[in-house]
Amino acid sequence: MKSEDYPVSAHKPTLASVAEAAGVSLSTASLAFSSSGPIAEKTRAKVLAAAESLGYRGPNPLGRQLRSGRSGIVGVVIGDQLRRSFRDPVSIQVLDGLASTLGSLGLGVLLIPGGLTEDGRRVVDPLVETAGMDVAILIWGVHRVDPTLDALVRRGVPVVIGEGRPVDGAPLVGIDDRGGTAALTRHLTSLGHERIAVVSLPFGATRRSGVVTDLSDETIDWTPTLHRLQGVRDAGVQPILCWETEASLVEHGKAAALEILSAERYPDPAERPTAIIAQSDLLAAGVMLGARELGLRVPQDVSVAGFDGLDLPWLGSDVLTTVRQPLAEKGAALGRAVASLIAGEEPGTTVLDVELVLGTTTGPPP
Amino acid sequence: MKSEDYPVSAHKPTLASVAEAAGVSLSTASLAFSSSGPIAEKTRAKVLAAAESLGYRGPNPLGRQLRSGRSGIVGVVIGDQLRRSFRDPVSIQVLDGLASTLGSLGLGVLLIPGGLTEDGRRVVDPLVETAGMDVAILIWGVHRVDPTLDALVRRGVPVVIGEGRPVDGAPLVGIDDRGGTAALTRHLTSLGHERIAVVSLPFGATRRSGVVTDLSDETIDWTPTLHRLQGVRDAGVQPILCWETEASLVEHGKAAALEILSAERYPDPAERPTAIIAQSDLLAAGVMLGARELGLRVPQDVSVAGFDGLDLPWLGSDVLTTVRQPLAEKGAALGRAVASLIAGEEPGTTVLDVELVLGTTTGPPP
DNA sequence: GGGCGATATCGAATCGTTTCGAGGAGTGGT
């Protein structure tokens, strides 16, 4: 692909040079491309021909953006590490819904790492400070003190929150974590379960795993975790155990189950939990793997429930009891909030409904 | 968060108004922010104070971008549908490596859907035409005729290819699909396998599933599929069967196995394939699930091999025989290619090495 | 005290486009 077949104007051709070559004014040339004004077909052809011969590839977006004051770009700040977030189908489906909604609005998704380092420290990604974006979406992870959020506010970038702590003046899109979990929990109590354990999502940025004893609301920085735990209590259940995981991944659910259900922890099987509420389907799947490895049958020996309503093809013939949330719709709602923000409106909070799905992994206690 | 506490200058404050308020020139005010020139500490303080009182949030990136001629944005065109690509850990890990490499260069990743509709048609995403990007990466899916590629070339956006058909003048990053598969295949033949079936990745944009009889190179539009199939032949093996899947997902691998190994297809077990080469680990995992469902033991009754070298925690105690590719490194290599392109160099083709990993899922034929 | 050099500041040009109001050419009607 030779690229030097053009007149030696040294610099890249610009709309001005095209106009000159075509013998029309700059504004007319602009019209020829933007088609946002009356122009004679003959003139347009002349301009296009000149553009062709100069090797002009169409208006430079940067110029347009400066003029219009919009970049057409929406920054999506992923709370967790990219690698981890993307292993979670939940994130993916939301992102997919978001990207397609924004796409139909002519907006693009700029991926911005949330600035969570391997060792749990938080830094502000340079893109947050420098990228030209019309709106930013903070997704999975608005923290109690959040330098990224602060930076965006300081820059005056309008912010939309997806799944997180409400921020003054920023529209929020979430689901009814609390109500959904409460309904799920009531399902378990109505089956007769009394010894219920919770395998929870991470509490916040500092990733630990293990039993948590202090379940006070202030301990929990991550909103879905908090709300789903509150839902359990709303149903009048005090978990006999809460195990915090470091990420919503199958392996962590499995590790949790191996500990929670182990003979070491409960020498007397009668004291073992009869049901485990995992705060995500991925964790629940892990819990089931762990339980099986310990020789326990689901749901005969232990019931397992999840949250999300994913399609887990490798789960075999079991159907997970879970709370289905509208993932793609969440993405779409985020997109709509962005659109309305750009239109100068002030969208409020959106809470999407969830649905209890009864599967084959819960049953009466042994 | 009140936002109307500022002097009523009606319009958003600009660097010029800050300069005026501070009683300095525009250029000096610029220096105060960019710190790319000598400036007295006292002056800078004065400017910053003026900015503060005017509610100026720092230089507008759009202005900077126009001046510098760079947007700092790299468009990543995802060949497949976002939803599907992102369910594949392979894509994710590459993207993660890419994003972090680009991040350290101050570049952002703009996600661009490859324009594959549900019904298999191909359209060009509007972002391809309009977004201001310094470079575009085409990843998983450069087609024989590719309108997206054409549009980018027409616009004069430099292109990097990840895993695809070589394009004249564009750097390419790939792996040794062919050599890796050949090595894997030889491992199987050395174990004594003669009846080997292949469960392949999609052949191209039109997603079908089923047995393919025409395996000529021209039939196959998608490069990794082609190269991995060629690798099998390089090892001197003619597959007794090739099953095309519509995506690299567990469920499709499982469906393939249920068909390929079924009693209907092979009433005489002696004619059944003794080994199955799946072109991805996800497919291989599905094949194993399917085989088990049919009551076949792996590897006693049938050997299964994959490709990618993923970490599949829910696979149980089996270790998949596979070909490990350096995923994050592939992303990093793409990032480096971008960087060198921006620096005005002309990076060439990068082919990364792969490694045969012998697991417990392959053994001698029954 | 004069001259020299370093250090800060300034003016003006530039990046590439869109848009608005004004002007000009052409057409049709009376």
Next chain:
DNA sequence: ACCACTCCTCGAAACGATTCGATATCGCCC
């Protein structure tokens, strides 16, 4: 033949910053 009107085209002013060469100021040394 003139007027009114429509349809195009044009000039100029933004949009918001960076950057380069020139100028002004100050301190210091001889």
